[in-house]
Amino acid sequence: MDEPASPRRGRVTDVGGWEPLDRRPHPFAAVLTMAALVGVFVVALVGLGVAAEQGDRRVDVPDVLVPSVEGTGEDAARETLEEVGLLMEVSEAPNELVPRGTVFEQDPIPGARIEQGSAVSVGVSTGPAGPVVPDVVGQQISEATGVLVAAGLTLEVSEVADEDVRVGEVLGTEPVAGRQAGADRVVAVQVSSGPAPRTVPEVADRDVIEVVEELGRLELRPESIRRVVDESLADGTVLSIEPAPGTEVPRYGEVELVVVGTPEPVVMPAVEGLLRSTATEVLADTPLDVTFRVVALPAGDPRDGRVLRQGVAAMSEVPRGTPVELVVGSAPQLPAPTTTVPRGSEGSTTASTSTTIAN
Template identity: 40%
Template structure:
């Protein structure tokens, strides 16, 4: 507190024991500032306007406060500001972005540890045939090393594989012979299971389903299990001079 006046004034003569009255400032005359912490920026600006103050937004990183909420203000809440003056509102932009570590060329296990230390999570790990690299070595990452990314963002890794990888072709709807050719062109084979269907079913002669499904990675030479529709076989039974024809379901498996 500051003394801003006195009575009697300085230089006056007083009797011993006579009282001197001091006038003490109780601080800046102005507007009491509320605590803006936790409020949204636009809401705080409206409050400032209603109490005759101006507002200025400053974006800051904060590890705890949700993005868009106010971390604090200057002058701080609970103090006073001169009428018409500007109050700076510090608005959280969330945690400061992290730098993706240099993990290319390192074993995938070490890369995962480094990502955790940098406060990232591990995203999708895909494998790529790379005869010049030790299997399990990280070939690339997304986001790339040295890139800035939000805390906790998944980082996808491509890891070296000793096996040639192939993409499973879509065989559903093809005839069995065509499916075998398409699979061979993709570096894979087929294992056929026949499913008996009734006459008139449009799926007769066609691939009905496959495992693994199309467009997924698989090792070269891996067989694709396909189910092909065939016409339900029929048998003839003679009863008392008359003959009847019945159909029996049949399932067979072949490889090609």
């Protein structure tokens, strides 16, 4: 039995039939590849050469002569230099001979040749130098004023809020200590006005705990929290604040809150036995409706003018506005005692009496 023929490897031509496929490297393939690489290399070299040529190319900047600006004002000097394409750098210094605001020196000197666009440094006079400013930082303004005036200086005082420095204490000076004042001998003095005022926040319809926390951050103190009944709002809802929102108050200033809730009960003080005037003082700040009823006492009764009974027991808790009646005793005064002294035979009184009866 004949064995089946092995599959033939090749390709089908347009004419038909199988054509053997030659897998050996083509002799021209290596040549073409090498030519392509050489071309890329040549292009790269050309590019580098062009870049190097452009890098060596420089833009020539013309030189200009530096004009003289000494003796001119600062603005005029700047304009003169800019006309020839130069910039100006300014430094100020006192000068006893040159008026304030006038150029008294320059660098480079006039006539020098420099590139256009360069800067010329000029010195501008601040006028004759004044006295050296003494160090007064940390002193009270009253004390600092004496020190500065004694140095021949004039003060311009301005207040600056500071959270830590006490009111009236000097924060700084301009010029600073150790520097010379200007020709006008004026020194600007910054003085602490104390902590900046706080603005009362808007608190309506917010929870009282949240409001109290915000007041703490603002360093404001809720002096009192007054509670009122309002069934339409939840307990703890803030209704208002006093002073009104937007008002500026000092640091640690006190505010009052009105909050929804059952008012706190009032403890009734003990006033029995006290004079009416004393009881009135004790109850003056108590939110109770106090009335007095006077009852008669026998003449000479020591309880005259004192509270005999109080309508609410002492130390008991009652709602705000509870009526409280205080019963006060009133006794007529006893008549002044009189002494009858028997008359002696000579018309004189006896030695045991202190009353003399005229004949």
